[in-house]
Amino acid sequence: MSDHFDKTRDNEKGGELRQFLTFTVAGEEYGVDIMTVREIKGWTETTRLPNSPAHMRGVMNLRGLIIPIFDMRARFGKGLTQADSSHVIIILAVGERNIGVLVDGVSDILSTTPEEVKPAPEVDGVPSGEDYITGLISRDERMVVLLKVGTLIDTANIPSHSASAA
Amino acid sequence: MDDMEEFRQVFFTECAELLADMEARLLHLKEGVTDSEALNAIFRCAHSIKGGSGAFGLDHIMRFTHALEALLDKMRDGSLLPTRDSIDILLKSADIVTQMIDTARARGQIADDFGADVLARLKAATDGQTAIPAPKPQPAADAEVVEVGAATQSRYTISFRPHEELFASGNEPLLILRELARLGALEVTADLSRIPVLEELNPAQCFLGWTMELVSEAPIEAVQEVFEFVEDIADIRISQEVVEPAPAEWHQQIEEAQERVLERVADAAVAKAAEKAAEKGAEKTAAATSIRVDLEKVDRLVNMVGELVITEAMLRAQARHLPPEQFGDLMRGVDELSHHTRELQEAVMAVRMQPVKSIFSRMPRIVRDTAAQLGKDIQLVLSGENTEVDKTVIEQLGDPLTHMIRNSVDHGIETPDQRAWNDKPLEGTIHLSAYHRSGRIIIEISDDGAGINRSRVLSKAIEKGLVAPDAQLTDEEIDHLIFLPGFSTAETVTSVSGRGVGMDVVKRNIESLGGHVRVTNNPGKGSVFTVSLPLTLAILDGMIVRVGAENYIIPITSIIESLRPKAQEVHPVQGKSDVINVRGEFVPLVYLHRVFKVAGAEGDPSKALIVLVESGHQKMGLVVDELIGQQQVVIKSLEANADPVKGISGATILGDGKVSLILEINELKSLQPTHVKHPEAA
Numbered sequence: 001m002s003d004h005f006d007k008t009r010d011n012e013k014g015g016e017l018r019q020f021l022t023f024t025v026a027g028e029e030y031g032v033d034i035m036t037v038r039e040i041k042g043w044t045e046t047t048r049l050p051n052s053p054a055h056m057r058g059v060m061n062l063r064g065l066i067i068p069i070f071d072m073r074a075r076f077g078k079g080l081t082q083a084d085s086s087h088v089i090i091i092l093a094v095g096e097r098n099i100g101v102l103v104d105g106v107s108d109i110l111s112t113t114p115e116e117v118k119p120a121p122e123v124d125g126v127p128s129g130e131d132y133i134t135g136l137i138s139r140d141e142r143m144v145v146l147l148k149v150g151t152l153i154d155t156a157n158i159p160s161h162s163a164s165a166a
Numbered sequence: 167m168d169d170m171e172e173f174r175q176v177f178f179t180e181c182a183e184l185l186a187d188m189e190a191r192l193l194h195l196k197e198g199v200t201d202s203e204a205l206n207a208i209f210r211c212a213h214s215i216k217g218g219s220g221a222f223g224l225d226h227i228m229r230f231t232h233a234l235e236a237l238l239d240k241m242r243d244g245s246l247l248p249t250r251d252s253i254d255i256l257l258k259s260a261d262i263v264t265q266m267i268d269t270a271r272a273r274g275q276i277a278d279d280f281g282a283d284v285l286a287r288l289k290a291a292t293d294g295q296t297a298i299p300a301p302k303p304q305p306a307a308d309a310e311v312v313e314v315g316a317a318t319q320s321r322y323t324i325s326f327r328p329h330e331e332l333f334a335s336g337n338e339p340l341l342i343l344r345e346l347a348r349l350g351a352l353e354v355t356a357d358l359s360r361i362p363v364l365e366e367l368n369p370a371q372c373f374l375g376w377t378m379e380l381v382s383e384a385p386i387e388a389v390q391e392v393f394e395f396v397e398d399i400a401d402i403r404i405s406q407e408v409v410e411p412a413p414a415e416w417h418q419q420i421e422e423a424q425e426r427v428l429e430r431v432a433d434a435a436v437a438k439a440a441e442k443a444a445e446k447g448a449e450k451t452a453a454a455t456s457i458r459v460d461l462e463k464v465d466r467l468v469n470m471v472g473e474l475v476i477t478e479a480m481l482r483a484q485a486r487h488l489p490p491e492q493f494g495d496l497m498r499g500v501d502e503l504s505h506h507t508r509e510l511q512e513a514v515m516a517v518r519m520q521p522v523k524s525i526f527s528r529m530p531r532i533v534r535d536t537a538a539q540l541g542k543d544i545q546l547v548l549s550g551e552n553t554e555v556d557k558t559v560i561e562q563l564g565d566p567l568t569h570m571i572r573n574s575v576d577h578g579i580e581t582p583d584q585r586a587w588n589d590k591p592l593e594g595t596i597h598l599s600a601y602h603r604s605g606r607i608i609i610e611i612s613d614d615g616a617g618i619n620r621s622r623v624l625s626k627a628i629e630k631g632l633v634a635p636d637a638q639l640t641d642e643e644i645d646h647l648i649f650l651p652g653f654s655t656a657e658t659v660t661s662v663s664g665r666g667v668g669m670d671v672v673k674r675n676i677e678s679l680g681g682h683v684r685v686t687n688n689p690g691k692g693s694v695f696t697v698s699l700p701l702t703l704a705i706l707d708g709m710i711v712r713v714g715a716e717n718y719i720i721p722i723t724s725i726i727e728s729l730r731p732k733a734q735e736v737h738p739v740q741g742k743s744d745v746i747n748v749r750g751e752f753v754p755l756v757y758l759h760r761v762f763k764v765a766g767a768e769g770d771p772s773k774a775l776i777v778l779v780e781s782g783h784q785k786m787g788l789v790v791d792e793l794i795g796q797q798q799v800v801i802k803s804l805e806a807n808a809d810p811v812k813g814i815s816g817a818t819i820l821g822d823g824k825v826s827l828i829l830e831i832n833e834l835k836s837l838q839p840t841h842v843k844h845p846e847a848a
Binding site: 045046047048049051052059060061063065066068097098099 | 469762763807811823825
């Protein structure tokens with residue numbers, strides 16, 4: 001880890017090199033800014049929060065803190081994850097909150113320069129609340145979708161097809 | 167620089183405490199009485215603030231407290247007697263200093279003439295009323311002079327013949343003789359005549375007697391006093407003969423007396439100095455036995471201990487599956503661990519406990535000011551200020567309590583005229599007390615005022631449409647109407663308690679703390695408001711219930727009973743929730759599995775269980791599958807990381823490490839109707 005840390009520093013002087021933790025959800029690869037990642041842990045059963053959106057998998061106990069867990073597969077509209085011990089929860093710091101996202105697996109740490117990040121393609125008809133993609137990186141046949149997690153889990157931005165208490 | 171800032175903050179915190187202490191003591195000062203202990207304490211507060219403000223370059227505060235000190239100094243040496251005016255000025259001065267400290271804390275500028283009028287009054291009070299006659303002489307010397315004048319000696323002849331049973335009452339004649347010897351020159355002759363022959367001598371009985379001659383300056387009362395405890399078990403005769411000192415002796419005696427006076431004065435001075443030193447010493451020890459700790463650190467400790475309790479429960483659950491013959495030592499270890507963990511938890515919770523004094527001490531001022539504003543004469547009696555309760559409760563209690571006290575002053579106690587008319591003492595009394603009862607803290611506010619005027623309350627409630635005109639209400643129900651939203655009994659809206667905030671807000675505040683408030687009304691004689699609160703908001707007694715495959719926690723305090731109804735006791739009501747007939751009372755049902763959309767739960771109340779709960783004055787029946795058990799749980803915030811959920815007040819972590827949700831009873835009802843409109847197939 002210290003290697004990465006040093007690299008970040010060195011490169012900060014030149015271009016701003018950023019690092020992303022990448023993970024897979026339903027065969028696609030996504031990335032989040034590594035500075036927001038708190039820890040990675042295996043799947044454990046959660047306690048369902050009543051009347052929450054479907055992708056809200058409930059809450060878990062992380063050393064005494066109550067952490068909400070979001071199912072990324074469900075969030076992308078591909079159905080609930082059939083979670084087992086092979087699945088992974090990434091704990092992220094989003095603003096003041098700590099949240100967990102349920103993904104299929106963690107794959108890599110990517111270091112990129114700003115030039116390498118391409119803007120997300122403009123697609124007609126995408127609702128404004130859905131613009132949780134900050135950019136794309138393609139490298140050796142792979143394409144990584146960079147996510148802005150804050151937007152992704154903000155309940156105000158979630159389309160109302162999932163039932164909510166309100 | 168950071169260090170300096172830290173010191174500054176400590177100083178400001180200390181100032182706040184000192185000022186609170188000062189105010190409390192000022193309110194206790196009586197007019198025309200020099201209570202030197204209280205005045206000394208007040209003086210020390212002012213002095214500490216002066217010293218600190220000097221050190222931090224807060225000149226305004228220093229100048230002001232200096233003037234304050236000057237007045238206090240005159241009061242404590244007795245040259246000025248406290249009057250209503252001067253106590254008022256002192257209180258106002260404390261306010262000014264508080265405001266100055268607040269300004270300084272917020273790094274604001276204190277205007278040069280801030281509090282100038284009070285300062286002027288302070289100075290006037292210090293100078294103007296000094297006209298009290300010449301300073302009193304030293305009391306010690308005073309007393310001695312009187313004694314010299316009366317220094318005639320007497321010769322006492324004392325016959326002391328104890329009864330045989332003297333020893334049985336634990337008396338020792340030797341001590342009495344010694345006591346007499348202290349009064350003057352004593353000559354003792356023992357009377358052995360009663361001692362029997364050796365065979366008959368019982369060592370537990372007293373056969374001795376004494377005849378004594380005492381030459382002393384002490385009055386006869388002092389001599390009699392020595393025998394006070396043996397009067398009934400001894401024959402005592404004392405005769406007095408006054409010895410006139412020869413004129414030649416007078417001179418010598420006066421000289422001696424003068425020397426003694428000088429000695430006494432010197433002694434008094436030394437004693438005073440010693441007393442001062444001792445006081446300082448006491449202050450130091452007090453400082454050494456308590457430390458200032460950042461609340462965040464305590465909270466972290468509480469959190470970690472909470473975790474430890476959960477881990478321990480987990481370990482215990484695991485250990486139970488092991489064969490005890492192989493793992494006996496481990497089991498014992500686990501048992502010990504759980505014992506220590508509980509103790510640790512209690513100790514940590516005790517750290518957060520604080521006496522209610524911090525809120526109670528604010529009340530005398532509120533009563534004083536409010537009463538003055540209303541032209542009423544009211545004394546506030548406090549008791550149980552040292553009753554301890556968790557800090558979280560203390561923080562939340564201040565506002566409701568202030569409001570209730572104001573309410574008692576405004577609506578409870580009558581004006582002096584009315585009181586005179588009703589043959590009551592002109593001065594009204596409000597009694598504020600706190601005590602512990604069955605794991606809760608009870609706070610009582612009682613007044614000897616007019617009580618609640620039931621007919622007026624009822625007509626007001628009807629007028630405001632809060633109750634039906636033909637409603638039949640019991641006295642108690644009428645008394646509790648004052649807690650309804652939108653109710654205010656004051657005939658005119660006063661600036662004191664008619665601020666749009668009524669007793670309903672008080673009630674809501676207290677209920678949100680897991681407490682309840684009741685009123686006992688005694689028309690014409692007064693009323694008693696009783697507030698019952700949990701000792702802590704961090705821990706909750708919960709009943710774990712199962713709904714489908716999920717567990718929820720119901721706060722025990724809101725549970726009345728649980729029951730399984732017969733099918734014919736459940737009645738559907740068109741357009742509303744089902745109701746159940748509990749001993750003739752119809753209670754609406756809340757199906758938890760519908761409210762929370764839980765699959766696989768029992769939908770038929772007659773096959774499930776109903777937990778009867780009460781929120782406010784409303785009852786409802788929660789339909790659940792099973793009662794799992796009762797447990798104390800540590801309340802965790804859900805909202806810290808997740809979005810709030812309707813009907814859920816918080817979460818906790820159970821022994822298996824899983825999160826369980828705590829129900830918010832008040833909100834459940836509002837969740838219910840929307841689901842009744844679209845009932846699921848039950």
